[in-house]
Amino acid sequence: MKGPELHGEDRHQGVENEGNPAIGFDAxxxxxxxxxxxxxxxxxxxxxxxxxxxxxxxxxxxxxxxPDFPCMSSSSSTPAPVKAITSSSSSxxxxxxxxxxxxxxxxxxxxxxxxxxxRQHGNHYYHHNNIDDYxxxxxxxxxxxxxxxxxxxxxxxxxxxxxxxMEGVECMxxxxxxxxxxxxxxxDFFDPSSIFHPDEGLFEEFQMEQNKPQDQPQLQYxxxxxxxxxxxxKNDQEADHQGGRSEDLAMVFLDWLKSNKETVSADDLRxxxxxxxxxxxxxxxxxxxxxxxxxxLKLILxxxxxxxxxxRRLRESSSNVNLPYPYNQDPLQNQNPNPSxxxxxxxxxxxxxxNPCFTQSPWNVAPxxxxxxxxxxxxxxxxxxxxxxxxxxxxxxxxxxxxxxQDYILQSYQTWPPSQFDxxxxxxxxxxxxxxxxxxQNPAFTGYGNQYxxxxxxxxxxxxxxxxxxxxxxxxxxxxxxxxxRFLSHHRNQNHxxxxxxxxxxxxxxxxxxxxxIAPPGQSNPGSxxxxxxxxxxxxxxxxxxxxxxxxxxxxxxxxxxxxxxxxRQGWKPEKNLRFLLQKVLKQSDVGSLGRIVLPKKEAxxxxxxxxxxxxxxxxxxxxxxxxxxxxxxxxxPNNKSRMYLLENTGDFVRTNGLQEGxxxxxxxxVKCGKYMIRGVKVRQPAGPKPESxxxxxxxRNSHANCPAAANNGSxxxxxxxxxxxxxxx
DNA sequence: CTTACATGCAGGTTT
DNA sequence: AACCTGCATGTAAGG
Numbered sequence: 012m013k014g015p016e017l018h019g020e021d022r023h024q025g026v027e028n029e030g031n032p033a034i035g036f037d038a039x040x041x042x043x044x045x046x047x048x049x050x051x052x053x054x055x056x057x058x059x060x061x062x063x064x065x066x067x068x069x070x071x072x073x074x075x076x077x078p079d080f081p082c083m084s085s086s087s088s089t090p091a092p093v094k095a096i097t098s099s100s101s102s103x104x105x106x107x108x109x110x111x112x113x114x115x116x117x118x119x120x121x122x123x124x125x126x127x128x129x130r131q132h133g134n135h136y137y138h139h140n141n142i143d144d145y146x147x148x149x150x151x152x153x154x155x156x157x158x159x160x161x162x163x164x165x166x167x168x169x170x171x172x173x174x175x176x177m178e179g180v181e182c183m184x185x186x187x188x189x190x191x192x193x194x195x196x197x198x199d200f201f202d203p204s205s206i207f208h209p210d211e212g213l214f215e216e217f218q219m220e221q222n223k224p225q226d227q228p229q230l231q232y233x234x235x236x237x238x239x240x241x242x243x244x245k246n247d248q249e250a251d252h253q254g255g256r257s258e259d260l261a262m263v264f265l266d267w268l269k270s271n272k273e274t275v276s277a278d279d280l281r282x283x284x285x286x287x288x289x290x291x292x293x294x295x296x297x298x299x300x301x302x303x304x305x306x307x308l309k310l311i312l313x314x315x316x317x318x319x320x321x322x323r324r325l326r327e328s329s330s331n332v333n334l335p336y337p338y339n340q341d342p343l344q345n346q347n348p349n350p351s352x353x354x355x356x357x358x359x360x361x362x363x364x365x366n367p368c369f370t371q372s373p374w375n376v377a378p379x380x381x382x383x384x385x386x387x388x389x390x391x392x393x394x395x396x397x398x399x400x401x402x403x404x405x406x407x408x409x410x411x412x413x414x415x416x417q418d419y420i421l422q423s424y425q426t427w428p429p430s431q432f433d434x435x436x437x438x439x440x441x442x443x444x445x446x447x448x449x450x451x452q453n454p455a456f457t458g459y460g461n462q463y464x465x466x467x468x469x470x471x472x473x474x475x476x477x478x479x480x481x482x483x484x485x486x487x488x489x490x491x492x493x494x495x496x497r498f499l500s501h502h503r504n505q506n507h508x509x510x511x512x513x514x515x516x517x518x519x520x521x522x523x524x525x526x527x528x529i530a531p532p533g534q535s536n537p538g539s540x541x542x543x544x545x546x547x548x549x550x551x552x553x554x555x556x557x558x559x560x561x562x563x564x565x566x567x568x569x570x571x572x573x574x575x576x577x578x579x580r581q582g583w584k585p586e587k588n589l590r591f592l593l594q595k596v597l598k599q600s601d602v603g604s605l606g607r608i609v610l611p612k613k614e615a616x617x618x619x620x621x622x623x624x625x626x627x628x629x630x631x632x633x634x635x636x637x638x639x640x641x642x643x644x645x646x647x648x649p650n651n652k653s654r655m656y657l658l659e660n661t662g663d664f665v666r667t668n669g670l671q672e673g674x675x676x677x678x679x680x681x682v683k684c685g686k687y688m689i690r691g692v693k694v695r696q697p698a699g700p701k702p703e704s705x706x707x708x709x710x711x712r713n714s715h716a717n718c719p720a721a722a723n724n725g726s727x728x729x730x731x732x733x734x735x736x737x738x739x740x741x
Numbered sequence: 742c743t744t745a746c747a748t749g750c751a752g753g754t755t756t
Numbered sequence: 757a758a759c760c761t762g763c764a765t766g767t768a769a770g771g
Contacts, residue, residue, distance in 0.1 A: 600749095612746080
């Protein structure tokens with residue numbers, strides 16, 4: 012170890028961190044709590060818990076599945092607006108939007124506003140390629156991002172390139188065009204999320220709202236829309252009771268909330284979108300007037316419950332396998348049909364077309380290999396942050412909004428089965444054809460809101476995030492936003508510092524908030540991409556990673572390790588905060604006796620601590636699979652007028668994991684702890700023995716670095732092509 | 742032409 | 757002699 016060096020680096024990092032709000036804050040505060048993180052993390056948890064239903068059992072037991080409200084709106088007839096698919100990222104948004112169309116949504120205004128913000132963010136991100144910019148950007152963005160996250164329809168998390176951002180907007184517009192209205196919110200009737208907001212009493216806002224004059228949705232007969240749906244809903248679940256006239260919608264809702272606050276989040280509510288016409292029509296059918304509305308509301312709420320439960324189940328069932336980490340819920344993983352994936356095998360999806368909506372999209376192409384390869388996908392419990400890898404990439408992405416890995420990620424998400432959309436939704440709201448219509452885009456953000464604005468959020472967190480999101484009233488919302496902003500900014504500053512310390516030698520990983528957050532799409536984040544969904548078929552490769560650790564970790568490492576272990580014991584999953592930094596397809600020279608791995612320059616410069624000296628810094632890399640910590644050195648060689656970045660002392664790691672040429676490594680940073688995590692992924696090709704990388708060999712060096720998958724799939728699943736990640740040359 | 746990066750290889754160090 | 761370390765070079769790809 013080079014302690015001294017580390018310090019120096021730390022300092023350095025500190026400096027950088029200043030620029031990087033991203034990661035930071037939670038780490039600090041949370042770290043203090045150490046094992047209490049659980050609680051800390053959810054700091055607002057107390058209240059959040061109300062919303063967050065982690066315990067699926069509750070649902071199952073308490074609520075028999077209710078028939079879905081399949082499309083309350085006409086949407087059913089008009090399945091997703093096709094608009095969606097223009098671009099990968101956009102597609103996500105659009106898809107969600109479109110889906111939204113199909114579903115009843117309790118849409119909050121906030122969402123719309125957020126969308127706006129997203130759009131802005133998208134631009135913002137889009138323009139920031141440089142690290143410096145990035146940092147500065149990050150500084151500011153967190154708040155915004157968070158805000159954006161709130162929006163239910165498009166994922167804010169993903170900073171989108173302009174185009175994409177615009178797309179997102181379009182989506183929203185589309186929704187609007189379709190005449191969607193916020194069942195409740197539009198009228199300021201109430202904002203579910205507000206109710207849940209931690210800062211305020213659970214029902215505070217609600218009550219406030221209650222007192223406010225409310226506009227009720229106008230009832231107009233809608234010929235097309237959802238009569239059927241509603242009817243069906245009604246049939247299936249009769250309106251339970253008829254409230255007296257005196258019982259207004261607010262009360263109905265309030266009662267419902269009281270009884271379901273623990274199991275249903277604001278987010279869930281927000282996802283419900285109904286076409287105005289549909290609502291009107293349905294209300295009529297249910298008796299018309301206020302009573303009709305009330306009945307309709309009940310039905311919707313019921314649907315929400317059911318929907319929520321179903322989703323939970325799906326999630327649970329799919330995620331059960333991977334227990335270790337929260338990320339298990341990652342849609343990608345869930346998606347992965349192949350059980351083996353849980354273990355470490357990454358099937359590379361040949362292509363996912365499961366989601367019809369996306370099939371048309373150009374992006375539907377099979378996920379990029381690297382995505383597929385993404386350890387996250389592969390690794391149990393490991394969920395990659397979707398967006399990150401590429402995001403920041405800004406560098407990577409910038410030039411190629413679509414070509415970036417992130418795009419792929421998005422795509423992959425899009426193609427994923429609905430059940431897994433939760434995660435996906437984080438990035439984009441994919442329209443969930445089946446279950447949710449409009450999901451909050453980034454629940455994650457929202458959920459963590461203040462604390463983890465950028466962190467990747469586990470699927471389950473959606474709700475939490477959502478909570479922060481909208482407030483019942485615009486004013487409340489504003490206040491909340493202001494609060495969040497303050498909070499975030501405050502944290503940011505602290506975070507930087509904290510992180511520095513936390514990272515053992517490693518500097519603060521530059522976390523790019525903007526990027527990471529999930530924004531897979533080229534935008535920012537890269538996507539964490541990598542998670543591949545699995546699917547694929549192409550199959551290419553299944554990866555297996557087993558990290559066996561022999562050596563005793565260093566002390567600090569031990570600390571982390573211990574902490575992680577403790578956390579795990581407690582059910583806490585540190586990985587939930589993992590952010591994808593970079594991945595590298597291993598070349599012969601990387602796995603040879605040299606014990607060093609050349610890292611992709613751009614990613615290294617973007618995501619790893621800035622190196623002042625060629626000697627670089629000592630950096631502890633915890634093996635995600637084994638939690639073992641490898642003390643490596645991150646350095647660079649002057650090369651021509653540039654630099655070559657290397658990760659040294661990788662020999663044992665490579666050997667331990669049995670990594671060979673063509674396999675790849677993925678480096679993540681733990682947002683909370685600030686430590687670096689590494690995953691070695693072995694790629695096995697189903698069909699061809701070749702590791703591929705070689706094949707591609709020299710011909711495609713670039714792509715390899717960034718797109719392991721590509722390399723891996725020698726066979727070449729279609730996905731690989733896309734990825735050509737543009738290694739944006741500086 | 743420039744950039745990134747895989748790898749060759751010289752020179753130093755260790756066994 | 758084997759191993760390390762670090763630089764230099766060659767090549768593919770991007771602009």
